[in-house]
Amino acid sequence: MQLSPLVARVLAPNPSPFTYTGTQTYLVGTGTLAVIDPGPDDPDHLAALMAAVDGRPVLAILCTHTHRDHSPAARPLGVMTGAPVIGCAPLTLDDDGPRADAAFDADYRPDRILTDAEQVAGPDWTLEAVATPGHTSNHLCFALPQERALFTGDHVMGWSTSVISPPDGDMSAYMRSMQRLADRDDVIYYPAHGDPVESPQRLVRGMMGHRKQREGQIVRFLRRHGDSAIPDMVAAMYKGVDPRLYPAAGRSVLAHLIDLDGRGVAAPAGDGRWRIV
Numbered sequence: 001m002q003l004s005p006l007v008a009r010v011l012a013p014n015p016s017p018f019t020y021t022g023t024q025t026y027l028v029g030t031g032t033l034a035v036i037d038p039g040p041d042d043p044d045h046l047a048a049l050m051a052a053v054d055g056r057p058v059l060a061i062l063c064t065h066t067h068r069d070h071s072p073a074a075r076p077l078g079v080m081t082g083a084p085v086i087g088c089a090p091l092t093l094d095d096d097g098p099r100a101d102a103a104f105d106a107d108y109r110p111d112r113i114l115t116d117a118e119q120v121a122g123p124d125w126t127l128e129a130v131a132t133p134g135h136t137s138n139h140l141c142f143a144l145p146q147e148r149a150l151f152t153g154d155h156v157m158g159w160s161t162s163v164i165s166p167p168d169g170d171m172s173a174y175m176r177s178m179q180r181l182a183d184r185d186d187v188i189y190y191p192a193h194g195d196p197v198e199s200p201q202r203l204v205r206g207m208m209g210h211r212k213q214r215e216g217q218i219v220r221f222l223r224r225h226g227d228s229a230i231p232d233m234v235a236a237m238y239k240g241v242d243p244r245l246y247p248a249a250g251r252s253v254l255a256h257l258i259d260l261d262g263r264g265v266a267a268p269a270g271d272g273r274w275r276i277v
């Protein structure tokens with residue numbers, strides 16, 4: 001589906017409670033293309049991408065981060081198109097603790113790593129990396145200055161707030177990355193999941209406010225109930241949410257608690273419980 005003069009999208013067939021209707025892969029450019037977030041290594045999706053590319057040269061395959069719904073198709077698509085994989089750094093995790101989000105793609109091997117403000121350019125497009133750690137430590141957004149557009153990956157999604165799952169997910173970093181987007185002047189976001197976002201700074205400020213509200217709920221809960229375990233906080237604070245998302249909500253509450261711990265507001269109280277300092 002063509003969304004703007006330079007941007008088209010292809011939806012991958014991987015709908016789930018985490019991916020909404022599925023991962024959206026973006027094609028940027030008219031004659032010579034870039035592909036952003038190639039998606040899962042799924043033969044039907046790769047065939048749909050090759051049909052959308054339609055024989056045009058692909059200059060770069062970029063990944064915002066390395067969750068398995070985003071990057072595994074990078075290598076096979078690279079082989080099919082001859083394009084290099086350029087973008088976020090690979091991720092090495094110190095532990096294999098619980099992961100509430102899609103698991104990590106351990107096989108991701110970029111040909112070139114983009115760091116903040118580095119660019120890849122085609123004849124009618126430029127893509128500039130905007131480092132946005134938080135959802136994952138290696139997350140990048142990509143700015144398209146020709147359309148004042150920003151490809152936001154999972155940092156800002158069009159249908160839900162993103163999952164921040166420690167230890168790789170980091171609420172303090174996420175809030176700094178959100179502020180960074182709030183300070184930019186993009187006119188449209190293209191998220192990996194959900195519809196394009198117009199008036200994006202308003203959404204970013206709203207999402208930051210939502211996190212601050214959640215933080216306030218956690219602090220009030222701990223003040224009222226004393227030392228508490230995360231599942232009890234989730235049950236009280238996420239009423240009406242799909243129970244399949246409770247584990248993810250628990251990871252998000254943990255991310256808030258770690259952030260509060262870093263600011264001297266809350267601390268672990270033993271036995272998986274947390275207390276107010």
Ligand SMILES: [Zn+2]
Binds near residue numbers: 065067102135
């Ligand atoms: Zn993700």
